[in-house]
Amino acid sequence: LPLLKSHYVRRLLQYLGKYAFMQRKTRGFWKVPMQTNQYLLNKLSLKFACAYTNTQESSEIDTLQKQSQDA
Structure with missing residues (x-):
């Protein structure tokens, strides 16, 4: 124990x-100076936005493919 x-x-x-x-x-x-922080935060938010957009685009393509297969 x-x-x-x-x-x-x-x-x-x-x-x-x-x-x-x-x-x-x-x-x-x-x-770190706020200017640098602002740059880093913008860079990070841009990466997240791009990643989100990429996932949305791929899901829309998948949906279109499924619809064409069903037809």
Whole structure:
């Protein structure tokens, strides 16, 4: 039983360590000049928009193909 508890404690400490590391990373990110942040945010949002558009286009093509097969 003590071995089991130490396993959980170790896991918890690993999780907390990763969380603290992520917090430090995010704090550092906002220290970068806002102009750079704006560039990164725009770039990310553009990537997500393109990915979404690509999924929509492929689903429309699939729908058209299914309709032509049904006809």
